[in-house]
Amino acid sequence: MSEYFKSKSSLPMDWPMLGTILIICVVGLANLYSSTFDLSISKYFTQQIFWMLIGFLFLTVFVLLDYHLFYRFSYPIYIATVLSLILVLIIGKSSQGSQRWIHIAGITIQPSEIAKIGVVIFLARYFHTHREQKRLSISSLASPLFFTLIPFLLILKQPDLGTALIVLFTSITMFWFAGIQRKIILISIIAVLCTAPITWKYGLKPYQKDRVVSFLNPEKYAYGKGYQIIQSKIAIGSGQFSGKGYLEGSQSKLQFLPKQHTDFVFSNYAEEFGFLGSILLFFLYIVLFLMGLNIASSAKEVFGMMLAFGLTASLACQTIINLGMETGLLPVVGMTLPLFSYGGTSLLSSMIALGIILSISLRRPAYSS
Amino acid sequence: MIRLSEPKSKEEFREQLFKASYFVIFLFLVLLSRVWFLQIVEGEKWRQFSEANRIKLKEIPAMRGRILDRNQQVIAASRxxxxxxxxxxxxxxxxxxxxxxxxxxxxxxxxxxxxxxxxxxxxxxxxxxxxxxxxxxxxxxxxxxxxxxxxxxxxxxxxxxxxDHEINGHLLGYIGEIGKKQLERKKLQEDFFYELGDTLGVSGIEKSFEEILRGVDGARPVVEDVWGRELGVELSSDLLPGFSPRPAQDGKDLVLTIDKDLQNFSQKLIQDKAFSIVALDPRNGDILAMISQPGFHPEDFVNGIDPKLWKTLANDPQKPLFNRSIQGLYPPASTFKAFTALAILEEGVTNPDEKVFCPGYYRIGREVKRCWQHAGHGWMNLVGALKNSCDTYFYEMSLRLGIDKLSHYVEQFGLGHKTGISLSDEAAGLVPDKKWKLRSYNETWVDGETASVAIGQGALQTTPLQMAVAYAALINGGQIIEPRLALRALDQQDQIVQEFDVKPLSTVSISESSLQPVLKGLKAVVNEPGGTGYWFARSNKIDIAGKTGTAQVVGRKSGLKIENHAWFLGYAPIEDPEIVVSVIVEYGGNGSSGAGPIAKKVIEKYFELKDERIF
The missing domain is CATH 3.30.70 (Alpha-Beta Plaits)
Known part of the structure; x- marks a missing residue:
């Protein structure tokens, strides 16, 4: 295995991208300090600093690790992922009505976070292998579809709709990237829409239905199910052009905005930094994702391309869905804002994904830069 | 087989990645335009929501104004x-x-x-x-x-x-929490100051002078978190309209026309009977004392009345919640004869010297109407008829006058109409005439009824206050003055902010030649031996004039003798009167013995207090 740590790098470290990651992390930390100001600062803030350090350690490890390792072990990784997802349903620790965590030797693992990366690795390998095929037959398409749906459904079963959706959307973009005809994708989307009523009736939990209903009509549920959305809109909107100022956001300071340090961390940020701050943050995320896509385009081989693309797509999906949900464009699903929200698991999985992308960057051919 | 994908070269993948880049930028632009919409377009709206979340107005309660008597003695304050x-x-x-x-x-x-x-x-x-x-x-x-x-x-x-713990609840009234319905109704008014939980005057003076007495609560903007925990006072000057701090404005003090000492003295004059006393100044209509007993203690209502006490009050046969002075309707009985006397002289159906023989009864067709003095009064002129309260004289004279003229005349004295005192639920009373009879009973008027009305019985109904106002007009030159309860309102620095003027409503033109014999008669009632008030109302301290009245209580139960209501209307001094007293004692027996002494004591007390205050 040590061979994979050998530097095959033909290029120096991708410092601009690492810098962008670092800036987002620092802004996120500062914002977290603000959003947990009246809660227990020591608990959340120092905890997050600890996770950041661990995160950068992981990032460094994955940068140094040659990503070809994942090519070689893609199927075992996939199987391990699925097994852990099954395991979590059996022995997982439930919290707030869903089973998401496994405790092994004092470490808490959230298999759904691993699955986000595992499925990308699997699909990258699959499409790399089948790239020479002149025609992707239905059967050759059916197998990646099948292998994507297994983890998706297992995560949905926990239930963790947010993560399941990321896995689904990431897979769809990868199918598109692999070159599935637009017609096929359209047909699939229509098929999904047609089954939507059935999914609504049998597939969704009551609380998930509530979220959708309250999303469609938040004012009506201002003190009930729509409370979160309304308070989030109040926080963001009241930031106006230049924001209320750092540590001055009343919506989160006075606890009107629930989950102000986890899923709704952007609302706190937008309240304090206003439209100007929002532009800055969006710019940072755009830069980060474009860099990720750029790395994909200059990767050495199709697997690297697929992997960098998939991981970037996964992070972008998560970011866009989270921001859409906080601004009231999308229904509320449990989803964190990468690098910004409080929470170790989410941070670590983002750091690992970024580490792999940087690893691909480090190992691309020199001519493509 | 369907072609599912095109084989791709790296170049083609790169093209895909370009598309993906544009798509990412596009999605972020969508998000940015959404944020722009929330923060720039709708920003002000959300800021207001956020302020409304953050800042709550905490009430600074205002003190209700004090109620003082005419001599600035405190009756009710706030503590x-x-x-x-x-x-x-x-x-x-x-x-x-x-x-x-x-x-x-x-x-x-x-x-x-x-x-x-x-x-x-x-x-x-x-x-x-x-x-x-x-x-x-x-x-x-x-x-x-x-x-x-x-x-x-x-x-x-x-x-x-x-x-003043003794103060009559009917006069002062009480305060209570504003009800939900009342709040809704009040909200429609322009200057609305009430919130749920606020108190306001519910009856009596507290209700009538609510606008003066009530304070306006102030408010200070307080920062509260979502749990309602107070975190401090908001000092920012950049507050939304409606959130700015405002000081509490205490209510104004109200100076009454009531003499607290006279009021409380009068209230204790009778213990076991229901009665009403109204004392007013005939020169300006000032109510000096107004008592309705039994009554209640306003204190019992302050924190919401105890349901048990309420039940006791509401079910008491003596009706302690009923304000007899302004709501109690009684036939005025012989006290009314002063007006009948005036009417017959003014309308010229007799002169003061004409005498009528009283054999103790009077025949009207087949009906025989009794004089209260069954033995008869003999020959009576007007003064004698008043002094002795001879019914026969007034039977005869009223038939000459006719009911419509009589009614029309006495109505000028305000009988049959509300006096306009600033207390709610005042009764208007009734002065019957032919039209009324036809309208109410679809029957024609009969002469016997005229005779009854002439002696203050029949369908005639008056309140003690109305009689006081009417008597005041007799002795003040015919002026009907709206009874006045408050003199002025004072601010916190005791500066006068409002004065309540004397309100003459109308003047009855009375010729001196008609008035003098009537006043002579009223003087004789009390001051000449044989006058119905001679033994009970005459005072050796002050000259009093007046008229007794004994109202027959109709509907007496068989075998059970029920006492009549006792009336006395008096004034003093006879020259330039300063006080008119109207007394009714329910089931008090004869007017002379039942009510006369009470009126006398009130009048004596008034002059005693007046002397005390001069020195």
């Missing part, structure tokens, strides 16, 4: 009430232990279970009142032991304080 409040969120001990320890220091009326049950219904960050009214000692104890009881604190709220 700070010390409440012991509990903030559960700050309490560190379990409630049982806290209450147990508290009971060792001060007495707690509520049981531990009640406190537990009631306080748990309230937001833990909002205060729960453990004890309503702490004594000074208890306040001192609680303040010194404050540190031992986190979560407990003493809060000051203003409350009505009845300095």
């Amino acid at each position: 700070p009430l010390f409440q012991l409040q509990l903030l559960r969120s700050k309490a560190e001990q379990p409630l049982e232990i806290l209450v147990d320890q508290l009971q060792k220091l001060i007495s707690i009326d509520k049981s531990v279970d009640d406190i537990k049950r009631e306080s748990q219904k309230i937001n833990p960050h909002h205060p729960y009142v453990i004890k309503e009214d702490l004594s000074e000692d208890e306040v001192a104890i609680m303040l010194s032991k404050q540190v031992l009881f986190p979560g407990l604190h003493v809060e000051v709220v203003p409350v009505r304080d009845y300095i």
Whole structure:
């Protein structure tokens, strides 16, 4: 295995991208300090600093690790992922009505976070292998579809709709990237829409239905199910052009905005930094994702391309869905804002994904830069 | 087989990646335009929502104005009430232990279970009142032991304080919490100051002069978190309209026309009977005293009346909640003869010297109407008829006059109409005439009824206040003056902010030649031997004139003799009268013995107080 740590790098470290990651992390930390100001600062803030350090350690490890390792072990990784997802349903620790965590030797693992990366690795390998095929037959398409749906459904079963959706959307973009005809994708989307009523009736939990209903009509549920959305809109909107100022956001300071340090961390940020701050943050995320896509385009081989693309797509999906949900464009699903929200698991999985992308960057051919 | 994909070269993949880049940028632009919409387009709206979340207006209670008598003696004031409040969120001990320890220091009326049950219904960050009214000692104890009881604190709220505990509830009225319906109705008014939980005057003077007495609560903007926890006072000058601080404006003091000493003295004159006394100044309509007994204590209503007490009051056959002075309708009986006498002279059906023979009865067709003096009065002229209260004389004269002329004449004295006193629910009374009979009973008027009305019986109905106002007009040159309850309103610096003028409503033209014999008769009633008021109303301190009245109580039960209502209308001094007193004692018997002494005592007390105040 040590061979994979050998530097095959033909290029120096991708410092601009690492810098962008670092800036987002620092802004996120500062914002977290603000959003947990009246809660227990020591608990959340120092905890997050600890996770950041661990995160950068992981990032460094994955940068140094040659990503070809994942090519070689893609199927075992996939199987391990699925097994852990099954395991979590059996022995997982439930919290707030869903089973998401496994405790092994004092470490808490959230298999759904691993699955986000595992499925990308699997699909990258699959499409790399089948790239020479002149025609992707239905059967050759059916197998990646099948292998994507297994983890998706297992995560949905926990239930963790947010993560399941990321896995689904990431897979769809990868199918598109692999070159599935637009017609096929359209047909699939229509098929999904047609089954939507059935999914609504049998597939969704009551609380998930509530979220959708309250999303469609938040004012009506201002003190009930729509409370979160309304308070989030109040926080963001009241930031106006230049924001209320750092540590001055009343919506989160006075606890009107629930989950102000986890899923709704952007609302706190937008309240304090206003439209100007929002532009800055969006710019940072755009830069980060474009860099990720750029790395994909200059990767050495199709697997690297697929992997960098998939991981970037996964992070972008998560970011866009989270921001859409906080601004009231999308229904509320449990989803964190990468690098910004409080929470170790989410941070670590983002750091690992970024580490792999940087690893691909480090190992691309020199001519493509 | 369907072609599912095109084989791709790296170049083609790169093209895909370009598309993906544009798509990412596109999605972020969508998000950015959404944020632009929220923060720039709708920003002001959301800022207002956020301010409304953050800032709550905390009420600064205003003190209700004081009520003073005409000599500036305090009848009702406002005082700070010390409440012991509990903030559960700050309490560190379990409630049982806290209450147990508290009971060792001060007495707690509520049981531990009640406190537990009631306080748990309230937001833990909002205060729960453990004890309503702490004594000074208890306040001192609680303040010194404050540190031992986190979560407990003493809060000051203003409350009505009845300095004069004897004051008649009917006159003063009481205050109560504004009801939900009332609030809705009041909200439609332009200057709306009430909120749920505010108190306002519900009856009596407290109600009529609400606008003067009520204060306007102030408010200070307070920053509260989502749990309702107060975090401090907002000092920013950049507050939304409606959130700015405003000081409490205390209510204004009201100076009454009432003489508190005369009022309280008069109230105690009779113990066991229902009665009403109205004393007013005939020169300006000032009510000096107004009593309706039995009554109630306004204090009992301050914190919401106890349902048991309410039931007792409401079911009492003597009707303590009924204000006899303005709502009680009685036939005025012989006190009315003064107006009949005036009417017959003014209408010229007789002259003061003409005599009528009274054999003790009077025949009208087949009907025989009795004079109260069954033995008969003999030959009576007008003065004699008033002095002796001879019914026969007035039977005869009223038939000459006719009911419509009589009614029309006495109505000018305000009978049959509300006096306009600033108290609600005043009764108008009734002066019957032919039209009324036809309208009400679809029957024609008969002469016997005219004769009844002439002696103040029949369908005639008046309130004690109306009779006082009418008598005032007899002796003040015919002026009907709206009875006045308040003289002026004072601000906190005792500066006059409003004065209540004397309100003459109309003038009855009375010729001197008609008036003099009537006044002579009223003087004779009290001051000449044989006058119906001679033994009971004559005073050796002051000359009093007046008229007795004995109202027959209709509907007496068979075999059970029910006493008549006793009336006396008097004034003094005879030259330039200063006070008119109207007294009715329900089931008080004869007017002379039942009501006369009461009127006399009130008048004597008035002059006694007047002398005292000069020195």
